[in-house]
Amino acid sequence: MKLKLLPVALWALCVPMAAHAETTFVAEKTVVTDWKAVYGSVEAKDTIPARARLGGTLVELSVSEGDQVQSGQVLGQIVDEKIAFQLGAIDAQLESLTAQLTNAQAELARAEALLDRGVTTKQRLDALQTQVDVVMGQIEAQKAQRRVIEQQSAEGQVLAPISGRVLAVPVAKGAVVMAGESVATVGGGGFFLTLAVPERHAASLVEGNKITIETRDGDRDGTLAKVYPQIENGRVVADVDVPDLDAAFVNARVLVRLPMGAREAVEIPAAMIRSHSGLDFVLVQDGAETFERAVVPGERRMVEGVEMIEVLSGLTGGETVVAHEH
Structure with a gap:
């Protein structure tokens, strides 16, 4: 089958018809946000500081800003040198009291032997027993005091209060910190x-x-x-x-x-607005007539892939807008 070429005159008539193809859009009021x-x-x-529970010297610091930590993780170590001296003093007292207890128990044993032979009195035996009990009580008190100081030494560990990220470390290794001072913020x-x-x-x-x-x-x-x-x-x-x-x-x-908030607005496709002489115009179709009307455009936004523009004045809603010819 052979294709026939259109006459030049017929082709010329088809071009204006394609150029006058019009696209219309009804400018309805819509609710915009x-x-x-x-x-x-x-x-x-949660932003919680990891505080020092013991005053002393920060001898170890194992975290820096940005590190991830877990709740209870050791972040640093604080040492109070006085604690070692306090433990030494308590140990010396325990040695002294232990020696006193040994002597008191020996005297109590001799008194019991003498009481069996009728050489000493019951009152003397009771006095020696009381002396043994007193020394044993002093030993237990010193042991309890030692446990308290050992707990203070253990509180030299700075622990992460929660799991998270270290946001700030305001101190450095070797710094002297007070009890309650923040070592890191998590x-x-x-x-x-x-x-x-x-x-x-x-x-x-x-x-x-x-x-x-x-x-x-x-x-x-x-x-x-x-x-x-x-x-x-x-x-x-x-x-x-x-x-x-x-x-x-x-x-x-x-x-x-x-x-x-939400309000009503008139929106049309942005491509239907044409600017010239410093003003913006749209083509409005009224029956068989089409005329230009000046408008004031507002904000633009994308609606289902089409760029829409709000018309602040010039359209009230319900008008049929015609796309400009190109």
């Missing part, structure tokens, strides 16, 4: 985005609302997990739960968009 951009910071749910219990929003927007913060977080890998969704009732410096504090939140940097600032 107003978003407010605020900065949130990545924070740990953050754990999960990580959240903490927001501080002006109190005029407090009514729009509802737990469970979905929000948008801008990250290096694109936008992500999060959930408003908790709104704190106490207002600080005119701002409402809230926590946002984000699955698999990047917690490589704690207190890192992240841009968050919060829903501040």
Whole structure:
């Protein structure tokens, strides 16, 4: 079968017809959400300092900022040199009391032998028995005191209060620390985005609302997990739960968009607006007539893959907008 070429005149008539093909769009009112951009910071749910339980010299420090630790893990060792002297003094007293006990028990044994022969009295025997009991009690008291000092020495270990990441280590090896002083700060219990929003927007913060977080890998969704009732410096504090939140940097600032309310707006495809002479125009079809109308465009957003633009004035909704010819 042979193809026939169209005459040049017929081809010329087809071109204007294709050029006048029109695309229309009915500008209906839709409900849009107003978003407010605020900065949130990545924070740990629990931030607990690992404190020294004993005053002394920090002779060992096994962690640094960024390390992962488990609850109860030894982070450092504090030594108080006075404890060794106290233990030595108690050991010397125990040796002295042990010698006294040996002598008292020997005298008690002789007195019992003499009492059997009727040489001594019962009162003398009771006095010696009391002396043995007193020395034994002193020995037990010194042993208890030694256990107390041994426990103080064991408290020289600085333990991680929770499992998590070491956020700060304010001291260095060899430093002298006091009892109760922080050796390291551990953050754990999960990580959240903490927001501080002006109190005029407090009514729009509802737990469970979905929000948008801008990250290096694109936008992500999060959930408003908790709104704190106490207002600080005119701002409402809230926590946002984000699955698999990047917690490589704690207190890192992240841009968050919060829903501040909903309203009606007229939106049309952005491609239907043409700008010239510093103004923006759209083609409006009214019956068989088509005319240009000046409009004031607003924000743009993507709707199902199409870039839509809000018309602030010039359209009230219900108009048929015609795409401009190219």
